[in-house]
Amino acid sequence: MNSKYRLNYFNAKGSGEVIRWIFAYAGVEYEDNRLDPVTEWPAVKHRAPYGKLPFLEVDGKVLGESYAIQRFLAKRFGLAGSSAWEEAEVDALADYIAEVKRKQPNWVAAAVFVQEDELGKGPANHASREDSLREDYLRESVSVLKRLENMLQNNSKKFYFVGEKPSWADFVVTRFLDGLLQFDQAVLNRYPLLSAHRQHIRNLHGINHWLQKRPDTVY
Known part of the structure; x- marks a missing residue:
């Protein structure tokens, strides 16, 4: 059933x-x-x-x-790995991205900017704070992107982070990269393996269809 x-x-x-x-x-x-x-x-x-x-x-x-x-x-x-060891590696990667995201600001901060404007601090303050947030976010992400690029380099298949088929950690990483690209469309230019990985995951059967039909939302 x-x-x-x-x-x-x-x-x-x-x-x-x-x-x-x-x-x-x-x-x-x-x-x-x-x-x-x-x-x-x-x-x-x-x-x-x-x-x-x-x-x-x-x-x-x-x-x-x-x-x-x-x-x-x-x-x-x-989608959890093909062995107990691979499952542990998948979990570790997903947990790492979760830790990174907890330490960094995200688009939820936009609500703070809007609230500040409504309190009368004005759009100029909004713009300066948002620019500062974006710069901090991207600067702190450089070490993360280097680490992820090296992980793909060490996998002989280079399509996935763990093993020879997709895992949910590949999806987690791709969504993380999608978020970075909202801040800066050039952020992956120095990371060819990561950029190729993202495109590969987004083109997987089922996911590519979902991306075409999903509701258009800001966040």
């Missing part, structure tokens, strides 16, 4: 997007339930295990935390 999946998240890419990529690549149907943060989310918040989105419903059970959901689905759909 096939399981029924329902992903609950906002109408955004954010922490729900890698989950959607896993479903897309695996060719598994699911309900992509996009909640309005004002009119819908408050009414279902009590159902979220940790009081936040995303959360996944599977055959009457509920699972919270985006990385836990990704790991669960990756194991079900063959």
Whole structure:
């Protein structure tokens, strides 16, 4: 009997997007339930295990935390590595990217800029703060990009970070790179393997179709 999946998240890419990529690549149907943060989310918040989105419903059970959901689905759909060691390497890479993202600012900071403007600090302050944020973000990312480029160089296949087939960590890295490119479209120019890897993952069957049909959202 096939399981029924329902992903609950906002109408955004954010922490729900890698989950959607896993479903897309695996060719598994699911309900992509996009909640309005004002009119819908408050009414279902009590159902979220940790009081936040995303959360996944599977055959009457509920699972919270985006990385836990990704790991669960990756194991079900063959995206977690081909051995216990590969699975550990995949987890390590995904956890590394999560740590990097926690240390760096992201597009959520835009809400702070808007709020500052509304308080009367003006668009000039907005622009200077945003430029500073972008520069810090890209500068701190250089060491991360070098490390990722070297990891691909050390994999003889060079298409994937671990083993000879895609893993959910490849999706996590690609989404991270997508975020950097929103700040600077030239950020990958010095990293040919990373740039090729990103394009390869985005062109995988299922994911390429999802990218063409997904809702157009800012974040």
